[in-house]
Amino acid sequence: MLRNKVRKTDTLIALNEVYESIQGEGLLVGLPSVFIRLQGCNLRCPWCDQPEALSFSGRKVKLSSLINELKKFTAKHIVITGGEPFAHRELPFIVEFLLSEGYSVQIETNGTLWVEEMEKFAEGIHITCSPKGVAKYYVHPKILKYAKELKFVVDKEFSKEVLKKEEFERFLREGKVVLQPESNRKEMMEKALKIQKELLKECYTVRVIPQVHKCFDLK
Amino acid sequence: MLRNKVRKTDTLIALNEVYESIQGEGLLVGLPSVFIRLQGCNLRCPWCDQPEALSFSGRKVKLSSLINELKKFTAKHIVITGGEPFAHRELPFIVEFLLSEGYSVQIETNGTLWVEEMEKFAEGIHITCSPKGVAKYYVHPKILKYAKELKFVVDKEFSKEVLKKEEFERFLREGKVVLQPESNRKEMMEKALKIQKELLKECYTVRVIPQVHKCFDLK
Numbered sequence: 001m002l003r004n005k006v007r008k009t010d011t012l013i014a015l016n017e018v019y020e021s022i023q024g025e026g027l028l029v030g031l032p033s034v035f036i037r038l039q040g041c042n043l044r045c046p047w048c049d050q051p052e053a054l055s056f057s058g059r060k061v062k063l064s065s066l067i068n069e070l071k072k073f074t075a076k077h078i079v080i081t082g083g084e085p086f087a088h089r090e091l092p093f094i095v096e097f098l099l100s101e102g103y104s105v106q107i108e109t110n111g112t113l114w115v116e117e118m119e120k121f122a123e124g125i126h127i128t129c130s131p132k133g134v135a136k137y138y139v140h141p142k143i144l145k146y147a148k149e150l151k152f153v154v155d156k157e158f159s160k161e162v163l164k165k166e167e168f169e170r171f172l173r174e175g176k177v178v179l180q181p182e183s184n185r186k187e188m189m190e191k192a193l194k195i196q197k198e199l200l201k202e203c204y205t206v207r208v209i210p211q212v213h214k215c216f217d218l219k
Numbered sequence: 220m221l222r223n224k225v226r227k228t229d230t231l232i233a234l235n236e237v238y239e240s241i242q243g244e245g246l247l248v249g250l251p252s253v254f255i256r257l258q259g260c261n262l263r264c265p266w267c268d269q270p271e272a273l274s275f276s277g278r279k280v281k282l283s284s285l286i287n288e289l290k291k292f293t294a295k296h297i298v299i300t301g302g303e304p305f306a307h308r309e310l311p312f313i314v315e316f317l318l319s320e321g322y323s324v325q326i327e328t329n330g331t332l333w334v335e336e337m338e339k340f341a342e343g344i345h346i347t348c349s350p351k352g353v354a355k356y357y358v359h360p361k362i363l364k365y366a367k368e369l370k371f372v373v374d375k376e377f378s379k380e381v382l383k384k385e386e387f388e389r390f391l392r393e394g395k396v397v398l399q400p401e402s403n404r405k406e407m408m409e410k411a412l413k414i415q416k417e418l419l420k421e422c423y424t425v426r427v428i429p430q431v432h433k434c435f436d437l438k
Contacts, residue, residue, distance in 0.1 A: 022412065022427050029248060030397065030426030032415050074419045178249065189435050193241065196251050200293045207249030208241050215434040216408050 009064040011093045014039040016053040016083060018066065020073040024213025026128050026151045026178050028106060032075040036066070036094070041084040043110055043134050047155060047182050053083040063093055067101065081108040086143075092117035095125065111139035111147070122146035130180075133157040139167065148176065154192040155182040160199065163206075172199070177206040184210045228283040230312045233258040235272040235302060237285065239292045243432025245347050245397050246368045247325060251294040255285070255313070260303040262329055262353050266374055266401050272302040282312055286320065300327040305362075311336035314344060330358035330366070341365035349399075352376040358386065367395065373411040374401035379418065382425075391418070396425040403429045 016037040023031040040056035041048075048054065070078070078098050085091050085107050092115060098105050099121065111129040122142070129147040131137040133155065139147075150171045152158060163172060171177050179196060181188035192208045199206055213219070235256040242250040259275035260267075267273065289297070297317050304310050304326050311334060317324050318340065330348040338361070348366040350356040352374065358366075369390045371377060382391060390396050398415060400407035411427045418425055432438070 022415070030428040032419055032424060032427075074416050076419070077424070184434075186435065189437075193437075196241070197293050200251055200295070205251065205296070208251075209249040210431060210434060212429060212431060212434070215403075215429065215431070216405065218408075218412075 008093050008097070009062065009067070011063045011090050012060040013063055013066055013090050013094065014056065014058055014083075014088060015061045015066060016050075016058065018069050019219055020075055021213060021219050023077070023079060023106070024211050024218065025108075025180060026209060027149045027176070027207075028077075028126065028128075029209055029212055031077050033077045033079045033106070034070060034073045034075045035079045035081055036070075038080065038082045038085050038088050038091075040087055041082055041110075042087045042113060043084065043132055045132055045134050045153075047153075049183065050083070056087075063090070063097060066094070067097055070101075070103075076102065077104045077106065079106045079108060084110055084113065086113035086115055086118075089115060091115050092121065095121045099124065109143065110135065111143040114140045114142040118142075131162075133162075137162050137165065141167075147171075149178060150176060151178045151180055153182050154179050154188050154195065158191075158195075160195045163199070163204075172204040172206070175205050175207075177204075179206055179208045181208070181210050184214050227312050227316070228281065228286070230282045230309050231279040232282055232285055232309050232313065233275065233277055233302075233307060234280045234285060235269075235277065237288050238438055239294055240432060240438045242296070242298060242325070243430050243437065244399060245370045245428060246395070246426070247296075247345065247347075248428055248431055250296050252296045252298045252325070253289060253292045253294045254298045254300055255289075257299065257301045257304050257307050257310075259306055260301055260329075261306045261332060262303065262351055264351055264353050264372075266372075268402065269302070275306075282309070282316060285313070286316055289320075289322075295322050296325065297322045298325045298327060303329055303332065305332035305334055305337075305359075308334060310334050311340065314340045318343065328362065329354065330362040333359045333361040337361075350381075352381075356381050356384065360386075366390075368397060369395060370397040370399055372401050373398050373407050373414065377410075377414075379414045382418070382423075391423040391425070394424050394426075396423075398425055398427045400427070400429050403433050 039058040105125040258277040324344040398411040
C-alpha cells in the first residue's frame with residue numbers, strides 16, 4: 001500500500017495555478033477556498049475568462065509538491081477548477097489525497113467528461129456542473145448523477161429552453177439551478193432575471209448569483 | 220373561526236413598501252423574492268440603508284390589501300424586512316396568512332425583540348438574524364433558538380471578538396454565519412476576509428457574502 005501511495009504522489013499534474021480566495025460563484029458562494037486550476041480544457045467557450053488555462057501544454061508538477069503548496073494556505077475547502085478537471089486522468093489521485101488530508105472538495109466542470117475512478121469519491125464531494133453552449137449543453141450521465149448543482153452561464157446563446165432538457169428536471173425541482181450572468185454584464189443579469197421569472201411561472205425556483213468575487217476585484 | 224379570520228384580515232399593518240427583486244444577501248442569496256418592508260425600527264444603526272423605514276409613524280394598510288398587493292408578483296418567497304419586523308405585534312398575523320397562501324417566508328431581524336405568538340411559526344420559516352453593534356449584539360433567546368443564519372454587518376465597530384459570544388458558537392460550528400461588508404465598501408470587504416481567515420485558523424468557516432443586488436443597482 002505504501003509503495004502504491006508513494007507512486008501516486010509522483011503523479012504529474014498539469015497545473016496552471018494555485019491560489020486562495022473566496023468561492024465567488026454558485027451555491028457555495030462566500031466560502032473561503034483554495035483554488036487548484038488545472039491546465040487544459042476540451043472546450044472553447046467564446047467568453048472564457050481563463051484563456052491561459054485552455055491548452056494542455058504547460059508545466060507539470062508532482063502531486064506531492066502540489067500538496068506541499070496547499071500547506072501555505074488557511075482554507076480547508078479546495079475548488080478544483082480549470083480548464084476542465086475531468087479532462088485529467090490524475091483527477092482521482094488529487095481528490096483521494098485531498099480527502100485523506102481532511103479537505104472538503106468541490107470540482108467545477110463543464111460536465112462533458114468523466115473519469116471512471118472518480119466513482120468512489122463522487123458522492124462525498126461537491127460537483128458543480130456548468131453545462132456549456134459550445135457542447136450543446138451535453139452532460140455525461142455520471143456527472144448528472146453526482147452533481148450537487150447546475151450553474152448555467154447566461155450569455156447571448158442561453159435560453160430557458162436549455163433547461164427543458166429532461167435530464168435537468170431533477171435539479172430544477174430541487175432548487176439546485178443557478179443562473180450566472182456572463183462576465184457580470186448588466187444586460188445578462190437582466191436576461192437572467194427575466195428567465196428566472198418565467199421559470200417561476202412554471203413553478204421552478206432558480207437562483208441568480210453573479211460572479212461575486214469580480215464585484216470586488218478579487219481573484 | 221371564519222369571524223376570527225375575517226377580523227385578522229382587518230389588522231392594520233405599518234407598511235413602508237412592497238416590491239419584487241432577488242434576495243441579495245445571506246445564505247438564500249439569488250432567490251426570487253417579494254419584500255414586505257414594515258415601517259418602524261427600535262434601533263438606529265449609523266449606516267442604515269433604509270432611513271425612511273425607521274420611524275413608527277406612517278401609512279397603515281389592512282392585511283387584506285397587503286395580500287392583494289402580493290398577487291401582482293410572481294415570486295412565492297416572501298422576505299419580511301424593515302425597519303424591524305419583530306417590533307410589530309401584527310407580525311404573526313402576516314406570517315400566518317402568508318404560510319396559509321403557500322408562500323415560503325423569511326424574516327430579516329436585528330434579533331433584539333420577540334413576539335410570543337411567533338412561536339408556532341418560527342420553525343417553519345427562515346429567520347435571518349443580523350445582530351447589531353448599537354444593541355451590543357444582543358439577541359433574544361427565542362431568536363437564537365429559531366434563527367437559520369446569523370448575518371453580521373462588518374463595519375468599523377465589528378470585530379472577531381463579537382463572534383466569541385457563547386450564544387453564537389452553534390452558528391459558527393454549523394457554518395451558519397455570514398459576514399456582510401457594510402455598504403459593499405472595499406475596505407470592509409478586506410476586513411471581512413481578514414476576520415474570515417482568522418476564524419479559519421480556529422477551525423470555524425464563515426461565509427463572506429456582500430449585498431449582491433447592490434452590485435447591479437437592483438432594489
